[in-house]
Amino acid sequence: MSRETVLITGGAGFIGGHLVEQLLKKYHVVVLDNLSTGKISNLPSSPHLDFLFGDVSKVSDIDNAFEIYTFTYVFHLAAVASVAASIEKPLETHQINMDGTIHLLNAAKKQADTIQKFVFASSAAVYGSEPTLPKKETSVIAPMTPYGIDKLASESYVIAYSRLFGLKASAARFFNVYGPRQNPDSPYSGVLSILTSCVERVSNGDEKAIFNIYGDGTQVRDFVYVDDIVSGLILLAESDESTSEVFNIASGENHTLLEVIAIYEEIIHQKLPLRFESARSGDIHKSYANITKIKNIGYRSQTTLREGLAKYHAHETSQEVMVLI
Numbered sequence: 087m088s089r090e091t092v093l094i095t096g097g098a099g100f101i102g103g104h105l106v107e108q109l110l111k112k113y114h115v116v117v118l119d120n121l122s123t124g125k126i127s128n129l130p131s132s133p134h135l136d137f138l139f140g141d142v143s144k145v146s147d148i149d150n151a152f153e154i155y156t157f158t159y160v161f162h163l164a165a166v167a168s169v170a171a172s173i174e175k176p177l178e179t180h181q182i183n184m185d186g187t188i189h190l191l192n193a194a195k196k197q198a199d200t201i202q203k204f205v206f207a208s209s210a211a212v213y214g215s216e217p218t219l220p221k222k223e224t225s226v227i228a229p230m231t232p233y234g235i236d237k238l239a240s241e242s243y244v245i246a247y248s249r250l251f252g253l254k255a256s257a258a259r260f261f262n263v264y265g266p267r268q269n270p271d272s273p274y275s276g277v278l279s280i281l282t283s284c285v286e287r288v289s290n291g292d293e294k295a296i297f298n299i300y301g302d303g304t305q306v307r308d309f310v311y312v313d314d315i316v317s318g319l320i321l322l323a324e325s326d327e328s329t330s331e332v333f334n335i336a337s338g339e340n341h342t343l344l345e346v347i348a349i350y351e352e353i354i355h356q357k358l359p360l361r362f363e364s365a366r367s368g369d370i371h372k373s374y375a376n377i378t379k380i381k382n383i384g385y386r387s388q389t390t391l392r393e394g395l396a397k398y399h400a401h402e403t404s405q406e407v408m409v410l411i
């Protein structure tokens with residue numbers, strides 16, 4: 087029997103690559119990506135995978151994909167995923183993070199009869215710094231950056247298209263995602279990718295490695311392992327109960343940065359060299375999720391922070407062994 091076809095925009099990125107791997111077990115996967123931050127090396131080689139080099143802000147690139155294929159699921163992950171980049175270049179970011187979503191919805195609308203679910207990657211950034219915790223889907227929404235504003239507008243469009251045009255769709259607000267292949271190269275990369283890169287350098291005896299903490303390390307986050315995000319996204323795609331709804335995807339646990347560092351120190355049996363810098367303006371002190379809504383449709387966060395960090399570290403170590411060989 088021939089496989090059903092799934093579109094993943096941004097599939098060559100950190101989260102996208104993991105989603106591709108999982109979906110290839112069952113589906114034919116089409117990735118649409120402009121490789122601005124994504125990499126071909128994030129994609130496995132498979133006869134069931136097609137790569138389309140394209141830009142979601144260009145209608146012609148999207149139309150091309152929908153002319154070639156009929157999709158069962160669409161996962162929209164392509165975005166400028168950096169909050170700092172969105173502050174520096176709001177208009178350019180908006181053309182990708184907002185207009186790109188509308189272009190994709192317009193194309194998907196024409197396949198509303200065959201698309202079983204359109205799933206959009208939103209973010210906890212929509213909640214902003216309003217202090218009530220944990221964040222529920224019904225909590226106050228107050229995005230503070232162009233990135234958060236475009237995510238909120240995009241998820242609102244996704245739900246509106248679901249109600250207006252019968253395109254079955256849902257949006258997922260990811261909290262702080264971490265795991266293998268996350269890019270640590272920018273100072274604004276996810277804190278765990280930068281920390282993990284420091285952990286690898288320390289374990290390899292690099293005496294110059296140092297980890298900068300902005301503030302006193304008591305900031306709290308809900309760190310969610312990438313495999314749990316992937317299983318949440320697939321659940322939203324396959325569930326009948328997710329249509330026209332927005333869900334948090336997170337671990338449901340919360341940890342301070344100092345706790346994360348202590349867990350890593352136990353894993354590598356070494357102390358990490360730390361440098362405390364002043365807190366960055368605009369940083370939210372505490373953010374973590376209530377995940378009852380997605381749990382009620384069957385989600386289970388499978389990976390504790392300790393397990394996730396151990397897997398991440400083991401993956402990075404094995405990569406280095408491969409490079410050395």
Ligand SMILES: NC(=O)c1ccc[n+]([C@@H]2O[C@H](COP(=O)([O-])OP(=O)(O)OC[C@H]3O[C@@H](n4cnc5c(N)ncnc54)[C@H](O)[C@@H]3O)[C@@H](O)[C@H]2O)c1
Nearest residue numbers: 096098099100101120121122123124141142164165260263
């Ligand atoms: N990583 C997190 O903690 C986190 C948290 C909340 C939400 N998200 C969202 O999840 C999604 C995936 O994030 P990620 O961490 O994997 O980031 P990433 O940068 O690794 O992935 C984004 C992908 O989109 C592609 N892309 C960017 N602009 C594009 C364009 N104009 N056309 C086509 N492709 C384009 C990039 O090349 C890349 O492959 C994003 O929408 C991001 O906003 C991520």
